[in-house]
Amino acid sequence: MTALGILYPGHFAEDDYPRIEQLLGSDIRVDLVHTEAGEDTRQVDALREMGSPERLATGVEGLRLSGAEAVLWASTSGSFVYGWEGAHEQVRALARAAGMPASSTSFAFVHAVREVGARRVAVGAPYPQDVAGLFADFLRAGGVEVAGVRAAGSVSAREVAGWGEAETLALARSADVSGAEAVVLPDTALHTAAYVPLLEEALGKPVLTANQVTVWEALRLTDRRVNAPELGALFTREPIVQV
Known part of the structure; x- marks a missing residue:
């Protein structure tokens, strides 16, 4: 049994995680611990507070007790708003506090893009334009x-959590551009676990979503590879070696 520890802010699309655990169909356990999300707004200062060491530390003890082998900070915006170096320090501090390998959803996207062999991506972000721009800057730094x-312009995680298949597909289609080899949909408040194959079929390319890449990154940290076609191209490919 491989146990994955997920620190998830608030209560929005956390039901994606038991769905993903079920779709993995193997000896994988996904343990979810909630952290305090704070003010539900997509303003940079609030996002930085959500990802502060004090907020993350509150969930670490629960993950240690669960037997988790790696921990993921399951917030894209709560990590990339610190910038490339700041996000590295965030996960280093988390690893020290947890006593296990750690990463975040922002780094998961960078690693997942490489995994599917994409060099150019299109971003469909539920965020306001300024926050979406910070995510694009983070990807470029990687x-x-x-x-x-x-940028869809949503200022509330609760609003995004209410989106269904139609809204998610519309975002992905509106984001896709000629020459993009994959489409990236950040935001762990967005339900996507049930829609990845549909999105990829509609766009004809890999689609990487926040909760999907978060679990994949936790598996990567534990040296596990699981074939799960229901979770899209990311879970069906052999490793891509880029030079």
Whole structure:
């Protein structure tokens, strides 16, 4: 049994995680611990507070007791708002506090883009334009070429958590641009676990979503590879070696 520890802010799309655990169909356990989300607004200062060491530390003890082998901070915006170096320090501090390997959803996206062999991506972000721009900057810092950014302008995680298949597909389609080799949909408040194959079929390319890549990154940290076609191209490919 491989136990994955997920620190998830608030209560929005956390039901994606038991769904993903079920779709993995193997000896994988996904343990979810909630942290305090704070003010539900997509303003940079509030997002930085959500990802503060004090907020993350509150969930660490529960994950240690669960037997987790790696921990993921399951917030895209609560990590990339610190910038590339600041997000590295965030996960280093989390690893020290937890006593296990750690990462975050923002780094999961960078690693997942490489995994599917994409060099140019299109971003469809539920966020306001300024926050979406910070995510694009983070991807660029990780060596990912961003072909286009579509910001839906939502200022509330609760609003995004209410989106269904139609809204998610519309966001992905509006974000896709010519030359993009994958479409990236950040925001762990967005339900996507049930829609990835549909999104990929509609766009004809890999689609990477926040809760999907979060679990994949936790598996990567534990050296596990699981074939799960229901979770999209990311879970069906052999590792891509880029030079």
